Amino acid sequence: MIRWDVVQGNFPLIASKLVEHLALTIVAVGLGLVISALAVLAIRDSRRLIGPVTGFFSVVYTIPSLALLAFLVPITRLSFLTAEIALVGYTLFILTRNLLAGLASVPLDALEAADAMGYGRMRRLWQVEVPLALPLIVAGIRIATVTTIGLVMVTALIGFGGLGQVMLRGYNFRNDTLVLVGFVLTVALALAADLGLAWLGRTVAPWSRARIG
Amino acid sequence: MSAIRAATVTFDHVSKRYPGTGAAHPGAVEDLTLEVPAGKICVLVGPSGCGKTTSLKMVNRLIEPTSGRILIDGADAAEREVTDLRRSIGYVIQQVGLFPHQTVGENVATVPRLLGWPEDRRRARVDELLGLVGLEPDLHRDRYPAALSGGERQRVGVARALAADPPLMLMDEPFGAVDPIVRERLQNEFLRLQDSLAKTILFVTHDIDEAIKMGDLIAVLEAGGRLAQFGTPDEILAHPASEFVGRFVGADRGLKRLALARVRDLVLLPAVTAQLGDDAARVRRLDASDSAGFVLLVDDEGRPIGWIGPRQLPDSGGLAAAMAAPMSPLLDRRTTLKDALAMLIDAEVQVGIVVDERGSVAGLVTADEITAYARREREAQTA
Known part of the structure; x- marks a missing residue:
C-alpha cells in the first residue's frame, strides 16, 4: 500500500509541508490568542459589549471554511494573509469563550482579598486572575489548536495547506502513498498537539491536585 | 515581635447612600459617628442589611463613602493613595479568600511582597506568623490552600492579614464559616493573640454572642444603617438604649452576661x-x-x-x-x-x-x- 521509495523521493516536500502546517497553526492560534485576549480585556466589564462581540465571533465560527475562503480571495488574493484571516477567525470564538470562562472561574473572595490587600489592577490581572484562569485558557488553546490543524488542510485550495498540499498532490497524481502520508501525519500532529496541551493544562495548575487529607 | 502598633479609627458623620432607592436600601449607612481607641476590638453587630459590612469596607475604601470622613490616626483615609492605604490595613473575610494557586507561605507573604520586602525577611516573617497562629511552619508552608481544613485556612487568613504588622485590622465574620467547636477555639486563640498584639480591630458579625465575647466595644447598628448603641458589652447588656437593642441582644440577657465572664x-x-x-x-x-x-x-x-x-x-x-x-x-x-x-x-x-x-x-x-x-x-x- 505504502511505497517507501515514494516517501523517500518526496521527503523534502513532506518535511517542508509539515513545517508549513505547524507554522500556519502556531501563527493562527498565537494571533487568535492575542486578539481574543485584547477583546476580552476590552469587553469583560461591559455588559453592553460582551454580547455583540461574542455573538460576532460565533457567527464567524459558523461560516463554512470553503465559503469564507471564496469570499476572501477576491479581497486579499491567494496569500498567506487570506489563509491566516480564515484560520484566526475560527479560533476567536473558542478562545474568547474560554478566556471569559477562565476569568469567571476565579473565586470572588480571592479577588476581594487581592483588592483589599492593595493589588493594583494590572498586578491583580497577572498575578491572581490569569494564573487561576490558566487551566480553562489552556483548554481553549487545546481545542483551538486541534481545530486549526484540521482547517489548515482546507487552505490547500489557495496554495497553502501544509500537509493538505501533500494529500492534494497525491490525489492529482493518483499517488496513494502521498495521500496516506498526508493523512497519517495530520492525524499524528493533531494527536500530539492534543496530548501535549492536555499535559500542559495539568502542569499549569499544580494547586488543583493538592487535595490531600 | 515588633513594637506594638495600633491606630485610632474615627468615623466622622459617615454615610453611604445608594442612589435611586429608599433610605432602607440594604447596606446603606446613615451618619455614623464613632471612635475606636487604639488597641481595642470594636465589634459592629446588627441584623443583615444594617450596613455593618459597608462600614467596614469604607475604612479600606473597597466602598467609598457618600459623605463624611474616616480618620486613621487623625489622617483622612480618602486622601491616601488607595493601594498604599490597603497595604497598611489587615483584612480577614469569612470565605478567607486565600489564593488557591499559591502555597500557604506565598499567601502569607502577599503584602510583604507587594511592599517589596527582600526574600529572606519575607521567609522569616512567614515562619514567625505561622507559628503565631498555631501552624507548624515546616508542615504547612508549602501546602496549597485546597489541602487545608476550614480552621487551618482561617488561621492562614489571619496570618496573612498580620503579615506586614498593620496597626489596624478589619475582620468581616472571620469565624463564620467554620463549625461551632472550631469557631470557639479560633475565637479564644485570636483573643490570646490580641493580648500580645494589641491591634485596633474592627470586627463585623451578626451574632450577638460573638460580639459580646470578642468586643471591648460594641456598635449595634439597625436597619437603615443607623447606630443604635455604642458601648462596652456590659453596658449594652445591662442598659439597652432602645427597644430595638433590647430585642436584638435577646431576652436571655442574664445568661448572656455569663459570656462576659471567663473560667x-x-x-x-x-x-x-x-x-x-x-x-x-x-x-x-x-x-x-x-x-x-x-x-x-x-x-x-x-x-x-x-x-x-x-x-x-x-x-x-x-x-x-x-x-x-x-x-x-x-x-x-x-x-x-x-x-x-x-x-x-x-x-x-x-x-x-x-x-x-x-x-x-x-x-x-x-x-x-x-x-x-x-x-x-x-x-x-x-x-
Missing part, C-alpha cells in the same frame, strides 16, 4: 489526679470526695485521659488508660462561663476540666459554681 474569673477547684501506672492501692487512699470519688487519670505531661470511678479502680496494680471513663468537656481559662455551662449541659456532666496552654490539667469547674457566679453578679447589679 479564669472563677476559683478553680483542685483536681485529684493520678498518673498512668500509679499504684491503685495508693490512689484508693486519695480523698476525692469533691468529685464524687472520681479520680482524674492523667498522662506523664499532666494531660487528662479520663475519670476513674471508685468501681473501676482495681484493688491493686498499675492504672491503665482502659479503666478511664469518657472525659468531661475540656475548658480553657478563656472559655466564657456561658460556653462552659453550655458544654457541661451538652455533655450531661457536672464537672468540667480546665486545661492550660499545654493541655495539662489546671483544675475543675462545676455547673453549680457557674450559676452561683451568675446569681452574685445579678445581685450586685440590682443592689
Whole structure:
C-alpha cells in the first residue's frame, strides 16, 4: 500500500509541508490568542459589549471554511494573509469563550482579598486572575489548536495547506502513498498537539491536585 | 515581635447612600459617628442589611463613602493613595479568600511582597506568623490552600492579614464559616493573640454572642444603617438604649452576661489526679470526695485521659488508660462561663476540666459554681 521509495523521493516536500502546517497553526492560534485576549480585556466589564462581540465571533465560527475562503480571495488574493484571516477567525470564538470562562472561574473572595490587600489592577490581572484562569485558557488553546490543524488542510485550495498540499498532490497524481502520508501525519500532529496541551493544562495548575487529607 | 502598633479609627458623620432607592436600601449607612481607641476590638453587630459590612469596607475604601470622613490616626483615609492605604490595613473575610494557586507561605507573604520586602525577611516573617497562629511552619508552608481544613485556612487568613504588622485590622465574620467547636477555639486563640498584639480591630458579625465575647466595644447598628448603641458589652447588656437593642441582644440577657465572664474569673477547684501506672492501692487512699470519688487519670505531661470511678479502680496494680471513663468537656481559662455551662449541659456532666496552654490539667469547674457566679453578679447589679 505504502511505497517507501515514494516517501523517500518526496521527503523534502513532506518535511517542508509539515513545517508549513505547524507554522500556519502556531501563527493562527498565537494571533487568535492575542486578539481574543485584547477583546476580552476590552469587553469583560461591559455588559453592553460582551454580547455583540461574542455573538460576532460565533457567527464567524459558523461560516463554512470553503465559503469564507471564496469570499476572501477576491479581497486579499491567494496569500498567506487570506489563509491566516480564515484560520484566526475560527479560533476567536473558542478562545474568547474560554478566556471569559477562565476569568469567571476565579473565586470572588480571592479577588476581594487581592483588592483589599492593595493589588493594583494590572498586578491583580497577572498575578491572581490569569494564573487561576490558566487551566480553562489552556483548554481553549487545546481545542483551538486541534481545530486549526484540521482547517489548515482546507487552505490547500489557495496554495497553502501544509500537509493538505501533500494529500492534494497525491490525489492529482493518483499517488496513494502521498495521500496516506498526508493523512497519517495530520492525524499524528493533531494527536500530539492534543496530548501535549492536555499535559500542559495539568502542569499549569499544580494547586488543583493538592487535595490531600 | 515588633513594637506594638495600633491606630485610632474615627468615623466622622459617615454615610453611604445608594442612589435611586429608599433610605432602607440594604447596606446603606446613615451618619455614623464613632471612635475606636487604639488597641481595642470594636465589634459592629446588627441584623443583615444594617450596613455593618459597608462600614467596614469604607475604612479600606473597597466602598467609598457618600459623605463624611474616616480618620486613621487623625489622617483622612480618602486622601491616601488607595493601594498604599490597603497595604497598611489587615483584612480577614469569612470565605478567607486565600489564593488557591499559591502555597500557604506565598499567601502569607502577599503584602510583604507587594511592599517589596527582600526574600529572606519575607521567609522569616512567614515562619514567625505561622507559628503565631498555631501552624507548624515546616508542615504547612508549602501546602496549597485546597489541602487545608476550614480552621487551618482561617488561621492562614489571619496570618496573612498580620503579615506586614498593620496597626489596624478589619475582620468581616472571620469565624463564620467554620463549625461551632472550631469557631470557639479560633475565637479564644485570636483573643490570646490580641493580648500580645494589641491591634485596633474592627470586627463585623451578626451574632450577638460573638460580639459580646470578642468586643471591648460594641456598635449595634439597625436597619437603615443607623447606630443604635455604642458601648462596652456590659453596658449594652445591662442598659439597652432602645427597644430595638433590647430585642436584638435577646431576652436571655442574664445568661448572656455569663459570656462576659471567663473560667479564669472563677476559683478553680483542685483536681485529684493520678498518673498512668500509679499504684491503685495508693490512689484508693486519695480523698476525692469533691468529685464524687472520681479520680482524674492523667498522662506523664499532666494531660487528662479520663475519670476513674471508685468501681473501676482495681484493688491493686498499675492504672491503665482502659479503666478511664469518657472525659468531661475540656475548658480553657478563656472559655466564657456561658460556653462552659453550655458544654457541661451538652455533655450531661457536672464537672468540667480546665486545661492550660499545654493541655495539662489546671483544675475543675462545676455547673453549680457557674450559676452561683451568675446569681452574685445579678445581685450586685440590682443592689
